Every structure is written in structure tokens, then in C-alpha cells.
Amino acid sequence: MRAPAVFRLGRVEGMKHRNRWMLLGLVPFVVMVLAFQLAPIVSMLAGSVRGPGGSGITFGHYVKIFESAYYLKAIKNSLLISFYSSLIGIVVGLACAYSITRFTPKIRDRLLMLSNMTSNFAGVPLAFAYIILLGNNGIFTLLFKAWGWDVFAGFNLYSWTGLVLVYVYFQVPLALLLLYPSFYGIRDQWKEAAMLLGARPWQFWRTVGLPMLTPAIFGTLGILFANAMGAYATAYALVGGNYNLLAIRIGSLVTGDVANQPELGSALAVLLAVSTIVAVILNHWMSKRSQRFTAAQASSGQASGQRRASRAKPWRAVKKEAGA
Amino acid sequence: MIKSRAGWSHRALMLLLMVYLLLPLAATLLYGFAKQWQTTVLPESWTFEWFSEMFRDLRFLEALWTSLYLCAISVALSLAVMLPAVFVITVYLPKWETFMKGIVVLPYAVPGVVAAVGLIRAYSGGPIDIAGTAYILIGAYFIVVLPYMYQGIRNSLITVSAVELLHSAELLGASRKRAFVTVILPNIWPGVIISTLLSFSVLFGEFVLTNMLVGGHIQTIQVYLYRRVGESGHLASAIAITYFLFILALSTVLMKLGKKMNGVAEK
Numbered sequence: 395m396r397a398p399a400v401f402r403l404g405r406v407e408g409m410k411h412r413n414r415w416m417l418l419g420l421v422p423f424v425v426m427v428l429a430f431q432l433a434p435i436v437s438m439l440a441g442s443v444r445g446p447g448g449s450g451i452t453f454g455h456y457v458k459i460f461e462s463a464y465y466l467k468a469i470k471n472s473l474l475i476s477f478y479s480s481l482i483g484i485v486v487g488l489a490c491a492y493s494i495t496r497f498t499p500k501i502r503d504r505l506l507m508l509s510n511m512t513s514n515f516a517g518v519p520l521a522f523a524y525i526i527l528l529g530n531n532g533i534f535t536l537l538f539k540a541w542g543w544d545v546f547a548g549f550n551l552y553s554w555t556g557l558v559l560v561y562v563y564f565q566v567p568l569a570l571l572l573l574y575p576s577f578y579g580i581r582d583q584w585k586e587a588a589m590l591l592g593a594r595p596w597q598f599w600r601t602v603g604l605p606m607l608t609p610a611i612f613g614t615l616g617i618l619f620a621n622a623m624g625a626y627a628t629a630y631a632l633v634g635g636n637y638n639l640l641a642i643r644i645g646s647l648v649t650g651d652v653a654n655q656p657e658l659g660s661a662l663a664v665l666l667a668v669s670t671i672v673a674v675i676l677n678h679w680m681s682k683r684s685q686r687f688t689a690a691q692a693s694s695g696q697a698s699g700q701r702r703a704s705r706a707k708p709w710r711a712v713k714k715e716a717g718a
Numbered sequence: 719m720i721k722s723r724a725g726w727s728h729r730a731l732m733l734l735l736m737v738y739l740l741l742p743l744a745a746t747l748l749y750g751f752a753k754q755w756q757t758t759v760l761p762e763s764w765t766f767e768w769f770s771e772m773f774r775d776l777r778f779l780e781a782l783w784t785s786l787y788l789c790a791i792s793v794a795l796s797l798a799v800m801l802p803a804v805f806v807i808t809v810y811l812p813k814w815e816t817f818m819k820g821i822v823v824l825p826y827a828v829p830g831v832v833a834a835v836g837l838i839r840a841y842s843g844g845p846i847d848i849a850g851t852a853y854i855l856i857g858a859y860f861i862v863v864l865p866y867m868y869q870g871i872r873n874s875l876i877t878v879s880a881v882e883l884l885h886s887a888e889l890l891g892a893s894r895k896r897a898f899v900t901v902i903l904p905n906i907w908p909g910v911i912i913s914t915l916l917s918f919s920v921l922f923g924e925f926v927l928t929n930m931l932v933g934g935h936i937q938t939i940q941v942y943l944y945r946r947v948g949e950s951g952h953l954a955s956a957i958a959i960t961y962f963l964f965i966l967a968l969s970t971v972l973m974k975l976g977k978k979m980n981g982v983a984e985k
Contacts, residue, residue, distance in 0.1 A: 416810055419802030426799055427821060430857035434836025441839050490735050493728040505732060512739040514965045517925045518944045519958040523742035526749050526951060533745060536756055624829025627925040631944055641831045648835050649930050656839060663835040667828050674827040
């Protein structure tokens, strides 16, 4: 009777001992994450509230930002450009995502591959390509001038419209990639049913299709927004320090050629991080929600009245969050 | 009938999208081979001059080499650190996985420019003064590829049912270390190679951190390209296209490997 117990005990201890050995495998990972992820974040947070002369805690840097028209303008520009480029990205992405699901999987995958391929062309090379196309001496700029197309004469790549144009370029493939799977959640039977009941295509999309896609749309919007807020290389290569964007301002404050104000830079960086983290959290919530729906749809082909009621509730919540 | 009509408009839309997405690429390619290109749709005359000039440019070759070895070192380091860590977490500490996911998703949510601010603050001056050196860059790169490495390794561990494999190996008398090296590693290898290549291509295109952390001291291919853009458009085009072709080759290998792996998994 005793022997097995002893044996078991020995085994358990052996396990524990061995497991402790195993934990050693985590040490390098913990060290690296502490050193290069957590320490910088802590240092940045500390720096953003560091008092003048390096002592005490102050929120003066944040106050300074919110009192300065210059930095407020940078924040506003960044928010607007991210918002517009994400919105255009979503609209184009939605249309294209719907189209792409109409093709056979083989062609669809090829198209997706092509579109993903272009996303390697982000940052400096992308800005450069647009300078070749639409810059001051760009191919199209010169062509339009030669052809006498005045419509584009007012266009300036190094301005707000130009930046939005370039941002949209890298938002569209991302939106497409994130959105197209959710179109497979909309069954052809529903469309047929709606049409049998006399709905026109636009009515189907307004009342059934788009509401189904709402979580995916808002989730993707979050990712696109964070993507645009954090984008630095493209804007930096395109307009240098000349255009007032949050990411650019942070860069020049910290590595600055003019005046080094690391504390102010830290405070701005914290604000930027907060905005992107909120956007990513939005995406997380929404993708959970959209998964729940797809799961609910998959489990019940014959949605009962009760199910439908419970399904209707989260939609209202979505709308509320969107309105806020 | 409705279907065929829809097909037509969908085809048109896709064509439009592809033209839109490929136009900047095509323009860069043509510009790299163009000798004279003004006020015509296509270049008036062609030349290989820019490409040959690029390969004769020592600074380009140096930047390429710097990029290659910095990315290789960072990815190798990441592999060495992440393989055991993800293995231990997935197999022995599954409770910690949520926590891990939080850590791993953070680099994805925090923009590069913010990370650079933190890194500069933490490592310029103070006890560890490594600002402007390759060390800080390698550390930053490690964090950049964290999500890709973690996801890749974890997914392959789960696909091959690492826990069951390990138990069977132990049941047959293999020591844990031996089981890891001879059973688990060969099985997850294809997935690991994919995340390695993916990480490599991500790092190869990295600009923000590189420029902010070590831009003045170390020139990677991206920093070099940025410097050249202002000088000669044609030369910069040649560089951009070469860079793009390299990344393209890398992702083709990636995709082939991915397909092969899926094929194996299906069998």
C-alpha cells in the first residue's frame, strides 16, 4: 500500500523539480521584455510627469500641450487624417471585400496576394513612389499640365489632401484583408429569402447585410485608425518636418534637430499611445462580438424568436458606442 | 443571369483596385529604367545606368549588408529566446497564456514612434548607456517581431499537439530535453521557419525605430533610401525596386512554405 504513495510523492516532487528547471527557459524572455518593452514604457510615463530639473511630479507638460495651439493643431491634424483615411479605407475596402468574395477561391487568393504584396511597399518607398507620380515634377503632374487639365492644378501632394491620398493607399489593402472573411457570414439564402419577400438589394443590405457586418466594420476601423495615428515613415518621407502631425512632432521633439524637449515629447507620446491602444481595444471588443454572432449563426440555422431578440440587443449597444 | 451581370461589375471593380494598388509600383519600376521621361505616358528612352550605378555604390552595398546582418541577428536572438519561452508557456503554464497574449499584443498597439521615445529615454545616459548603438536597435527589433514569433511558434505547437507528443515521448522513455529536441522541434520547424522569414521581412522594412534610435550612426537600407530620395529620383527608384523585389522573393518563399505545410497537415 505504501510503496505507490511514496512513488507518487517522489514523482510529484520530481515533476516540480523538473518544472522549475523548465522555468529557466522563460528567463531570457522575461529579461528582454522587461528591458525593451516595459522599462521604456515606464520611463516614458515617468518622463511625461517629471518636474523641471528632474525632481517632483507635475502634469505641467500635459497642461502645456493642451494650452498650446501648435500641439493641439498637431493632435487635431493627426486625428482628422486618421479618421478620414480610415473612413475612405473602410468604404473602399468594403466594396472590394464584397467583390472579392464573389470570385472563386483560387482567383480570390491571387487577388489578395497581390493586394498584400503592395502593403510591403509602405513607408519611405511608398512616399517616394507618390512623389514620382504626383510630386511637383511627378509624371502625372507634368502630363496633366501638358494636356491642360486644370482640374488637378490645385492638387498638392505635400498638403493635407496629398497625405490623405497616400494614407488611403496603405489603408485599403488592410481593410480588404480584415473585412473579406466576414462577408462569408452572410448567406446567399438570406438574400434569396429577402428577395422572395420583396426586398430590393439595397433594402437587403441596409436592413440585414450591413447590420451583420457592423462589428467587423467598427473593429476594422479601430485597427485602421491606430495604423494611421502611428504612421510615421510615410509622412516623414513625404513632408519631412513641415506638416504638423502628432507622430512627426514627437519625433522631432525627441531626436530633435532644433530644441530637445524630451519631457514634452514623452507626454505627446503617451497621448498618442493612449489613442492607438483605445482603438485596438475597440477592435478587440468588436471582433469578440462578431465572433459571437458568427458562432450563433452557425449553431442555429433556424433562429428562434428568442435568439433573434438576444441578437438584437448587442446591436443597440454597438450603435450606442458608435454614437458616443 | 443576375450572377453573370454581377460578375462583370465585380471584375471591373477588382481591376480598378489592382490598377490603383499597382500603379505606384509600376511607376517606380519604369522610373528606375527611364533615361528621359517628361510629359509622355511612357518613358522616351531607357537605360540600365541607374541599376549599375546602384550596384557600384559602396554605400548602398554597405547599407544592404547592415540591414541583412542586423535583421539576421535580431531574428536569431528572437528565435533563441522565444522557442523555449513559448514552449514552456504553452505546455506547462497554459494559465499564463492570456497574460502572454497581452504582452505580445502590446508592440502591435504601441506605435513605433512611441516605442522609440521610451527606448531613447530609458537608455541614453544612466547605468546602461547604449543609445545610438546596434544593441538598442536589436532590443527594439526583438520587441517588434514579438507578436509574429509568438503567434507562429504557438500555432505550430498547437497544430502538432505538442503536449500529447511530449507525453508519448516520455512514456516511451525519452527524457524531456531529448523529447523536445528530437520530437517537438522537427515537427514545429516548418511553422517556425515561416514566422522567422515573416519577422525578417518586417524588420527589413522597418524605418521609424531605426531612424530615430540609430539613424545618425547606422544606415540600414531604409534609412539609406530615405537619404537618397532627395538626391536622384532615378537612382532612388532603382533602390526601391530592388528592395521590393527582395521582399517579394522572401514572401514568395514564405507562401510556398505555408502551402507545403498546409498540404502536409491535410495529409
